[in-house]
């Protein structure tokens with residue numbers, strides 16, 4: 001199976017739940033954003049007790065209050081979870097829930 | 101494979117031809133970064149102008165915690181003051197609760213704002229004002245009523261700080277999400293007095309320093325995206341003493357509502373604005389605290405009562421012991437469950453917006469209780 005390189009970036013407090021703030025990883029080609037969520041759950045999340053602050057139960061969506069960006073563009077302006085990821089993309093998870 | 105379809109063009113209507121990057125949570129507008137920033141700032145400007153929040157020449161204290169809301173507030177206030185020539189003298193005001201690993205770090209973020217925005221910064225500490233840090237208090241009373249202490253202390257500390265620097269107004273970073281949650285909590289606990297004023301854009305009565313909330317109509321998501329777009333650094337660690345608060349549930353509920361109906365937050369605020377309750381009880385007249393001179397409806401102000409309790413080991417929240425002490429204790433328990441700041445539960449953040457709510461709420465309860473007993 002061919003893979004593509006992408007960067008997955010966490011901010012706004014979401015970085016406390018994963019291995020590192022920004023990570024270069026290989027994901028399967030033709031992955032959608034929805035596939036990336038599962039990839040994050042299975043490979044990057046370290047704080048399993050608070051994973052619900054990042055993803056919903058079956059990792060089909062992000063937790064409410066988390067914004068997802070692809071190359072700094074809100075995925076709501078693309079095809080949401082069906083957006084196909086391309087090689088070199090930066091996928092960002094921004095938590096809006098931390099701090100005030 | 102076919103190339104991914106790009107985002108739609110920016111809809112700002114100002115002839116901008118950038119691709120849109122941000123979908124504004126408040127109204128769904130699809131905007132590029134610069135147009136989103138401008139749009140966000142215009143919203144705040146409109147709230148300021150429509151509500152006549154400030155007078156020219158006024159010195160305004162910005163309550164700064166280093167968190168996202170107050171960081172954005174300080175930046176937007178400075179931007180608008182320059183752009184629209186409000187003629188305000190803006191100053192940063194921070195409170196150091198004395199919480200190691202939390203407030204000391206977040207104060208570094210505020211210090212950065214001071215340098216970057218060129219605004220003077222005053223820091224008041226619980227230790228100096230009250231002789232107790234939150235670390236001391238938690239060591240003494242445990243992690244139970246800590247947020248009640250913290251809320252009462254913070255409220256007074258901000259007032260004192262604003263007075264000290266000669267400010268005639270205090271602005272805080274409360275946002276639309278905070279307000280919708282607070283409203284809901286006040287409904288759930290039947291706190292009518294608080295319900296009536298919790299959505300006011302300016303609060304403070306009877307000699308209280310007026311407090312304004314210029315971000316009242318700004319959504320949390322938009323505040324975060326604004327900070328990101330303008331590369332504002334803020335601090336987002338939770339307070340280590342955060343309770344699993346009631347607010348966490350209210351927050352989740354509001355977020356769920358918002359998901360099915362994005363206008364839910366604004367609708368909640370609008371409902372709050374429409375509530376007006378017949379005055380059935382008269383508020384007691386305010387006196388001056390015999391110990392510290394702060395205004396109070398009792399002999400001693402709330403903070404002095406709490407300090408007295410800490411110093412004498414009688415930590416029942418400083419609530420006056422009376423014949424009905426049983427009732428008083430219940431009330432204290434209740435407060436502990438309900439009160440507290442935005443921290444904890446559901447991962448809510450502490451800019452301690454909520455702690456302030458707890459304090460106000462308690463003050464209200466205290467006042468009402470004084471009338472009953």
Ligand code: SF4
Pocket residue numbers: 197234246247248250251339340341342343440441442443450452455
């Ligand atoms: S959670 Fe907020 S109110 Fe409670 S102790 Fe911490 S800073 Fe104070």
Ligand SMILES: [Zn+2]
Pocket residue numbers: 110111112116117118131132133134135136
């Ligand atoms: Zn634009």
Ligand SMILES: [Zn+2]
Pocket residue numbers: 389390391392393394400401402403404405
């Ligand atoms: Zn006093």
